[in-house]
Amino acid sequence: MLFTQIKMMEPDFKKLVDLYFQKKAEGMDFSQIRKKLIDQNIPEAMIKDIIEEIDRRILGGGVKTKGRLKAKQLRWIGWILMLIGGFLTFANYFHFFDIKGYSLFAYGSVIVGYLLLIAARKAQKKES
Numbered sequence: 489m490l491f492t493q494i495k496m497m498e499p500d501f502k503k504l505v506d507l508y509f510q511k512k513a514e515g516m517d518f519s520q521i522r523k524k525l526i527d528q529n530i531p532e533a534m535i536k537d538i539i540e541e542i543d544r545r546i547l548g549g550g551v552k553t554k555g556r557l558k559a560k561q562l563r564w565i566g567w568i569l570m571l572i573g574g575f576l577t578f579a580n581y582f583h584f585f586d587i588k589g590y591s592l593f594a595y596g597s598v599i600v601g602y603l604l605l606i607a608a609r610k611a612q613k614k615e616s
Contacts, residue, residue, distance in 0.1 A: 501534065505541045512542055559612035566604030573597030 508521045518539060525535045557565075576594035580587050587594065 501538065504530070504538050505545075508538060509542045509545055512546065518542075557611075559608045562604050562608035562611060566601040566608060569597045569601030569604065571601075573599075573601060 504525070508516070508525070512518070512521065521542070522535060522539065525538065530538075573594050573596070576587065577591070577598065579585055580591055580594055
């Protein structure tokens with residue numbers, strides 16, 4: 489009998505964890521999650537297990553932080569800026585077109601692209 493009750497609770501536990509993990513990813517606080525679970529008359533031991541499982545998923549990398557670029561994205565942006573800046577510098581040097589007093593944009597994009605490549609290397613070390 490007890491085994492059947494535990495087996496019946498497993499899908500509910502997984503559904504609750506999935507539901508509130510999604511809500512946590514959207515910005516809901518743990519105290520709000522706990523309050524909602526208490527309102528649903530979930531036992532305190534199960535609430536504790538649900539919160540721990542959500543926390544475990546977050547620490548495992550299940551929730552991505554907004555506004556942070558990954559190393560691969562930084563690397564691509566850096567290379568693109570360096571190529572654009574390199575092309576503009578090359579074209580300006582050989583007078584394919586005249587960018588007049590705005591050559592800083594050509595040199596600047598090469599420098600910024602290189603700095604982004606350095607940042608990507610540091611971000612990659614941090615991720616692994």
